[in-house]
Amino acid sequence: MMKRNIYKITALCLLAIVTGVTVYDSPASAATTTGSQALEIAPPVITFSADPGQTKTVQISLRNVSSGSVVVTAQANDFVAAGEDGTPKILLDDSTPNPYSLKDWIGPVASLTLTARQLKSLPVTITIPANASPGGHYGVVRFTATPPELKGTGVSLAASLGALILVNVNGKINDNLSVAQFSTEPVDGMSWLYESAPIKFIERLKNNGNTHEQPSGQITISDMYGKKIANVNVNLPPRIILPSSTREFSQALDSQVIGNKFLFGRYTADLKLTYGANKQVITSSLTFWVIPYKLIALAIIVLVGGFFGLRFAIRRYNNHIISKAQNQGSKPKHKSQK
Numbered sequence: 376m377m378k379r380n381i382y383k384i385t386a387l388c389l390l391a392i393v394t395g396v397t398v399y400d401s402p403a404s405a406a407t408t409t410g411s412q413a414l415e416i417a418p419p420v421i422t423f424s425a426d427p428g429q430t431k432t433v434q435i436s437l438r439n440v441s442s443g444s445v446v447v448t449a450q451a452n453d454f455v456a457a458g459e460d461g462t463p464k465i466l467l468d469d470s471t472p473n474p475y476s477l478k479d480w481i482g483p484v485a486s487l488t489l490t491a492r493q494l495k496s497l498p499v500t501i502t503i504p505a506n507a508s509p510g511g512h513y514g515v516v517r518f519t520a521t522p523p524e525l526k527g528t529g530v531s532l533a534a535s536l537g538a539l540i541l542v543n544v545n546g547k548i549n550d551n552l553s554v555a556q557f558s559t560e561p562v563d564g565m566s567w568l569y570e571s572a573p574i575k576f577i578e579r580l581k582n583n584g585n586t587h588e589q590p591s592g593q594i595t596i597s598d599m600y601g602k603k604i605a606n607v608n609v610n611l612p613p614r615i616i617l618p619s620s621t622r623e624f625s626q627a628l629d630s631q632v633i634g635n636k637f638l639f640g641r642y643t644a645d646l647k648l649t650y651g652a653n654k655q656v657i658t659s660s661l662t663f664w665v666i667p668y669k670l671i672a673l674a675i676i677v678l679v680g681g682f683f684g685l686r687f688a689i690r691r692y693n694n695h696i697i698s699k700a701q702n703q704g705s706k707p708k709h710k711s712q713k
Contacts (some may be wrong), residue, residue: 379489383557414447414520416538424543428505433530434496435538437518439489445520448496449484453477456620459579463617465515465537475618477514477542480504484516488523501542509546511618541615543586545647550651551584555621557646557659569665572638573629576607577596578646580624582616589615590657592648595634596628599641607634609648638665 415438425431439445453476457464481683482500489495499516515537556579559566584587594607606625616622646659 384451412572414438414445414518415440416518420539420541422541422543424545425501425503426545427503427507430500430502431542432498433499433540435499435516436494436496437487438494439491439520441520442491444488444490444523446486446488446523447497447518447520448486449499450517450519450535451478451481451484452515452517452537456514456617456622459621459623461622462615463515463530463539464516468643474508475512477501477512477540480507480512480542481514481516481540486605489520490609499538499540499571501540501582503542504542504678507544508585509548511587512544513540513541513587513617514542517621541587548652549584550586550588550653550655551580551582552588552616552648552657553583553657554646554657554659555579555581557644557661559644559661559663560625561684567662568664568666568668570669571665572633573627574663574665576626576628576644578609578624579621580616580648581621584651585618587615587617588650589613590648590650592646594626595645595647597643597645604636604638604642607632609646639667640665 378663400629417436417438421433421435423431424435437447439447445458453466454464454472460464480501480503482502484499487495487497498689517535517537519535549629556577558576558577559569560575562569580588580590580699590610590612592609594606594609595603596607596704597603605628607628610624614622614624641662641664643662646657648657649655650657
């Protein structure tokens with residue numbers, strides 16, 4: 376039962392959890408279903424290191440979760456980062472040079488026929504060229520299920536789904552990660568002044584090296600007196616940053632982190648991350664203020680209004696007393712008769 380449940384986990388979910396990378400091919404997922412055709416794949420991500428000239432064989436398991444037989448064919452492609460959210464872009468066009476290409480290293484993958492609910496393991500061979508450049512190389516093996524009666528027609532009733540392959544070629548590895556941005560998300564157009572939590576931190580990390588990185592660390596928040604009030608974890612669950620790309624991360628300083636603490640005053644946020652085989656460290660800092668300025672402004676308005684209201688009331692009272700005294704003083708006095 377546990378084994379069956381593992382295969383029921385979709386690649387989309389696993390990719391988001393394990394690497395933060397999702398594969399789309401108009402569309403693609405771990406369990407694709409169009410009409411009566413469906414496939415599931417495990418593992419959705421394969422990562423290993425190898426020496427130049429070495430050959431590796433990995434096993435990919437495919438399950439037909441439909442009610443009929445399907446013929447499964449495979450195709451290898453490269454992928455790169457499409458943006459800063461971790462979604463990869465599958466390269467279907469070979470016209471653009473890609474220094475991190477892997478697809479030509481992947482050997483031919485035999486097609487296979489799966490009956491309803493059948494599970495099979497498919498070997499995939501990756502041969503590292505002797506002159507391969509050190510660092511990361513990235514590809515995806517996409518599988519498409521076709522009903523036997525449509526085999527050879529070029530028609531498929533299901534979109535493809537892919538297993539990502541991340542290979543790190545041993546050699547001169549350049550681990551080089553930098554902080555392109557460390558800030559707080561603006562509220563009401565201001566990124567330095569807040570009324571209260573939650574406060575969202577944003578980090579944009581740029582990978583200037585030749586291999587993928589998976590940074591980890593924390594943001595430490597201290598008050599104006601240097602007292603640490605909270606720590607916020609960065610990159611949990613772990614996600615990767617591909618070479619020559621920038622990836623955005625975000626975390627919230629909210630009640631789950633600080634509980635019921637009341638924030639007021641100036642705060643400093645110190646970012647500290649480690650990455651790479653040698654545990655290199657990158658840091659950055661920022662300051663922000665937490666002041667309930669709208670509440671304070673309302674209180675000031677109430678106080679000012681109360682002050683002038685009281686002053687007006689006192690003035691009216693004084694005028695009333697003076698007027699009353701003047702009226703009493705102007706009344707004629709009656710002489711007493713003897």
